[in-house]
Amino acid sequence: MTAENAGTIVQEPVLEAVRVNKFYGHHQVLKDVSLNVRPGEVVCLIGPSGAGKSTFLRTLNRLEVPDSGEIWVGGDPVGFRHDRSKLYELSERHLSAQRARTAMVFQHFNLFPHFTALQNVMEGPIQVQKRKAASVREEAVALLERVGLGDKINHYPSQLSGGQRQRVAIARAVAMKPLFLLFDEPTSALDPELVGEVLDVMTDLARDGRTMLVVTHEMGFARRVADRIVFMADGMVVEQGTPDEVLGNPREPRTQQFIKRVLS
Incomplete structure (x- = not known):
């Protein structure tokens, strides 16, 4: 679906997450995380270990069930179906079919x-x-x-x-x-000499216009390929923007500390 505004065609998000929260016991892993991704966009999630990046990725296809918030893929609520203005939880069989719209590449x-x-x-x-x-x-x-x-x-x-x-x-x-591809730190389990061959394939997919949401520690890849970089820490989205904005001139002190450490 598209909307026209002042002569510009704006595409509706293929993914929309609104105030997603996730707890493990008393520990809150995700804190009101909101994010949208538009068709053809490459978004890289960066941040320290334990920031909630992988957990958030897994909520998008209900490999992890969020405790609150809404997630929509292609205009449909993830994990639910509409019936006469009511939402009903999907069976495992129908959930498997819905997951196929958001194919994931795992670390291992x-x-x-x-x-x-x-x-x-x-x-x-x-x-x-x-x-x-x-x-x-x-x-x-x-x-x-x-x-x-x-x-x-x-x-x-x-x-x-x-x-x-x-x-x-x-x-x-x-x-x-799929409507878009999810990558959960796809190079983290690889020997350093093998990382490049995987990143080359991902770069090729990005050039093809594939919609991608990538959790990564590869800052060079994020700078080169991402349309937008989202920095997460302590379960929250702290800052987002273009690669030049987030990696080159971050606004938030928490982002500045992280970028200084990983790029030094």
């Missing part, structure tokens, strides 16, 4: 170890989206070739490097044709 790959690279990429579209195997296979092969793994389609995860496994995971996420 989460590939099926008994499936080949090709089978890992094909599994979701066939089992969740009920698409035909022949067309899914053709798309999966093309995606693996695109991430530089055309010669590894019949390899199992144990036969691949960490960087290669993460590239399979990215291809698997893209194969679901």
Whole structure:
């Protein structure tokens, strides 16, 4: 849906989170976190460990259930369905289908170890989206070739490097044709020499106009690729803006301390 204002077409957010809160016992991990992402936008979440970044990401597809707040994806409430102006919680089966709209790439790959690279990429579209195997296979092969793994389609995860496994995971996420991609620190489990090959694939996706929300510690990647950087600390959004604003000239003291430490 779009709205026209003074001759400019403004796209509605594909993701909208409003005052999301999450507790683990008495410890509040997320404190009124609000964020929206528009189609084609790349947003990087940065901040210290324990800031709530990964938890927030997991609430967006209900891998974590928020204690309060609202999350909307593609105009639909996450975890619920509308029926005559009332909201009803989705069953696990319908929730799985809704999650497919927000494919996630995890820190530790989460590939099926008994499936080949090709089978890992094909599994979701066939089992969740009920698409035909022949067309899914053709798309999966093309995606693996695109991430530089055309010669590894019949390899199992144990036969691949960490960087290669993460590239399979990215291809698997893209194969679901989601509204946007979620990346939860996708390079944090990789040896330093393998980080670049994964970031190159992500940069390529960004150039293609993919909508992406990325939790990352890679400041160079965030500066180069992000349309907007969001700094979180202590469960809150402290500051957000363009890479030049947040990384080059942060306003808030908490942001300034973090940027000085990670860029020094």
